[in-house]
Amino acid sequence: MKKPVFFITILVLVAISLTIIQTVLSNRLSTTGIPMGEIEEKIDSYRLQNSILEEQLLTVSSLTGISERASQLGFVEEKSLFVMKKSYALASKP
Amino acid sequence: MTWRYRLIFFFLLLAFIVIIIRLFYWQVVKAQELTELAKSQYASAVKILPKRGEIKTSDGFPLASNKISYLVFANPKEIKNKDETSTILYKILKIDQASVSAQLSLDRFWVPLKADIDPKVKDEIESLQLQGIGFEQQFSRFYPEASQAAHLLGFVGKNETGEDKGYFGLEGYYDRLLAGKEEYVVSAHDALGKPILSQMRISSGRTDGSNLILTIERPLQFLVEKKLKRAIEQYGAEGGMVGIMDPKTGSILTMVSFPSFDPSNWPDYSQDLYKNPFISDTYEPGSTLKPIIMASALDAQVVLPQTKCPICGGPVTIGDYEMHTWNNKYTKDITMIDTIVRSDNTGMVFVAQKLGLERMTSYLQKFLIWNFTSIDLQGESAPSQKPKNLWYPVDLATVGFGQGISVTPIELLSAFSAIANKGRIMQPHVVSKIESFDGKIATLEQKAIVAPISEKTAKIMTEILVNAVDKGESSWAKPRGYRIAGKTGTASIPVAGHYDPSKTIASFIGFAPADDPKFIMLVILNKPTTSIYGAETAAPLFFDLARDLLSYYGIPPSE
Numbered sequence: 001m002k003k004p005v006f007f008i009t010i011l012v013l014v015a016i017s018l019t020i021i022q023t024v025l026s027n028r029l030s031t032t033g034i035p036m037g038e039i040e041e042k043i044d045s046y047r048l049q050n051s052i053l054e055e056q057l058l059t060v061s062s063l064t065g066i067s068e069r070a071s072q073l074g075f076v077e078e079k080s081l082f083v084m085k086k087s088y089a090l091a092s093k094p
Numbered sequence: 095m096t097w098r099y100r101l102i103f104f105f106l107l108l109a110f111i112v113i114i115i116r117l118f119y120w121q122v123v124k125a126q127e128l129t130e131l132a133k134s135q136y137a138s139a140v141k142i143l144p145k146r147g148e149i150k151t152s153d154g155f156p157l158a159s160n161k162i163s164y165l166v167f168a169n170p171k172e173i174k175n176k177d178e179t180s181t182i183l184y185k186i187l188k189i190d191q192a193s194v195s196a197q198l199s200l201d202r203f204w205v206p207l208k209a210d211i212d213p214k215v216k217d218e219i220e221s222l223q224l225q226g227i228g229f230e231q232q233f234s235r236f237y238p239e240a241s242q243a244a245h246l247l248g249f250v251g252k253n254e255t256g257e258d259k260g261y262f263g264l265e266g267y268y269d270r271l272l273a274g275k276e277e278y279v280v281s282a283h284d285a286l287g288k289p290i291l292s293q294m295r296i297s298s299g300r301t302d303g304s305n306l307i308l309t310i311e312r313p314l315q316f317l318v319e320k321k322l323k324r325a326i327e328q329y330g331a332e333g334g335m336v337g338i339m340d341p342k343t344g345s346i347l348t349m350v351s352f353p354s355f356d357p358s359n360w361p362d363y364s365q366d367l368y369k370n371p372f373i374s375d376t377y378e379p380g381s382t383l384k385p386i387i388m389a390s391a392l393d394a395q396v397v398l399p400q401t402k403c404p405i406c407g408g409p410v411t412i413g414d415y416e417m418h419t420w421n422n423k424y425t426k427d428i429t430m431i432d433t434i435v436r437s438d439n440t441g442m443v444f445v446a447q448k449l450g451l452e453r454m455t456s457y458l459q460k461f462l463i464w465n466f467t468s469i470d471l472q473g474e475s476a477p478s479q480k481p482k483n484l485w486y487p488v489d490l491a492t493v494g495f496g497q498g499i500s501v502t503p504i505e506l507l508s509a510f511s512a513i514a515n516k517g518r519i520m521q522p523h524v525v526s527k528i529e530s531f532d533g534k535i536a537t538l539e540q541k542a543i544v545a546p547i548s549e550k551t552a553k554i555m556t557e558i559l560v561n562a563v564d565k566g567e568s569s570w571a572k573p574r575g576y577r578i579a580g581k582t583g584t585a586s587i588p589v590a591g592h593y594d595p596s597k598t599i600a601s602f603i604g605f606a607p608a609d610d611p612k613f614i615m616l617v618i619l620n621k622p623t624t625s626i627y628g629a630e631t632a633a634p635l636f637f638d639l640a641r642d643l644l645s646y647y648g649i650p651p652s653e
Contacts, residue, residue: 051162052213058159058238063316065238 144274147303151312161236172226245370249357266472274303302531309345330623341511344520376500380585383496390457402427446494460546461509568633575651580604582628600628602636
């Protein structure tokens with residue numbers, strides 16, 4: 001008779017403990033929405049900044065952009081090419 | 095006393111029954127409605143649009159990318175002072191005040207005002223804290239190289255349901271791959287609108303569009319666009335085109351045509367400019383077709399390089415027509431080699447007659463003339479062959495020198511590539527790889543479509559064309575030290591049943607280095623006015639570009 005009472009008591013205690021744990025955890029989770037919302041806003045903000053910076057980077061590194069900048073800085077097109085058909089020594093023993 | 099207990103018991107029982115009925119009503123009968131009401135309070139379904147795939151050149155730089163933009167919308171029912179709001183907004187958005195007022199006067203909860211606005215403009219409007227005005231984030235197409243390669247790219251417009259859709263070029267051809275799949279996300283949030291972590295976030299699985307990696311060489315595309323624009327001005331032409339291909343793989347290295355349009359402002363341009371003339375427009379190729387006809391005749395062994403033309407001592411008469419050379423100079427017994435060097439029309443009439451209609455049309459079909467090349471761009475056209483019973487002897491003769499037949503530039507470039515590539519034509523293509531949203535790369539197969547001539551014929555024809563460049567009318571422009579194979583073209587333009595006497599399409603087609611071609615190039619100038627001849631307009635441009643290409647690829651002179 002004592003054994004069944006013991007098991008029932010244990011089960012009841014476990015059920016009560018689990019209920020308390022669930023209540024505590026749910027309570028904690030329910031307020032995580034605020035920081036999570038802030039994190040999501042930050043992520044969106046970084047994504048937007050990344051997109052804007054990427055756009056600027058691509059525009060500046062485009063050949064069209066570089067060419068315009070080069071002509072503003074005074075660079076000119078080369079008019080002729082010099083071809084070296086074989087290797088030439090820079091220095092040699094006398 | 096017993097009856098009192100019974101009475102109380104009866105009322106209690108009645109109360110319980112009423113409660114149970116009421117519970118049944120709210121928890122079973124009204125269950126679905128209340129669940130939906132609750133969900134609408136704490137759950138929201140959001141449609142997230144996929145990011146359209148990028149289109150990148152061979153070095154990985156995007157010619158077409160995406161930027162974040164916003165759609166400004168209004169809730170007219172929330173706006174108290176509509177006149178003041180429309181006055182503020184039209185100035186910032188730079189649209190008609192009338193259209194803003196008209197939208198705000200609608201009896202709706204949501205009306206769009208303007209799409210594709212910059213984040214800066216969005217911030218400016220947001221800072222004004224106008225009631226009833228909101229923003230939806232979007233992606234819009236962004237072109238870092240501005241209008242470069244516009245015809246290759248096409249543009250992104252809207253379909254009937256207002257969704258993004260690609261038109262023309264690569265945006266049109268690969269629209270489904272580039273578009274990706276939208277996502278629907280259902281997530282739970284509390285009374286303050288903050289997300290609830292414990293609640294499940296259901297997503298239908300968005301996939302961003304795949305990226306296209308092209309065979310296009312960005313520096314070459316830039317260089318060719320600059321030089322072609324300059325040449326069009328220099329020679330007073332109405333327009334021009336250049337196409338450069340690797341004959342061994344069919345990879346298109348560059349494709350440029352003017353006049354063009356800006357894909358980011360495509361509605362501001364005439365619709366005629368959207369199609370890529372290099373693949374859509376037909377023209378009579380003139381002398382640039384002669385090497386194809388000659389190669390066919392050599393391959394069929396109806397002539398040899400040293401065969402002499404017995405009819406070339408003067409103009410050739412066929413029916414009521416007389417065929418002249420371009421300069422009215424005639425050489426009796428001219429060889430096939432010199433026929434190409436001097437671009438002798440009478441020699442080509444002889445070659446065409448030796449081939450005969452059946453063989454000539456068969457070879458032209460094998461060279462993919464009158465056929466689609468199936469290049470991966472939307473908008474390709476292919477003129478069809480005239481029925482055989484409508485061919486007359488004069489037609490056979492004129493086709494021999496490239497008149498009375500229409501081709502697209504891509505057809506001619508592909509056909510000519512057989513001479514550069516040991517007799518084989520490779521499938522022309524612009525995309526080399528497709529990169530999926532999860533980073534997997536699929537390489538597209540390069541394949542040979544057809545081999546219209548033998549390797550031996552291709553070699554002989556190459557030598558004839560090298561000779562034509564070295565000794566022909568355009569030899570003065572050729573870079574020294576290189577063996578370049580090519581042919582000039584000065585084609586008359588048909589106008590209302592006759593040929594325009596004063597306007598031509600000047601062209602040059604060729605490949606280099608002749609012994610191991612790295613590129614084949616077709617240059618076309620439409621109605622140049624400083625000179626009508628290809629040797630004086632298209633050829634100098636070709637050789638100028640060839641010089642740059644040889645330097646770009648680090649190919650030293652061989653002679």
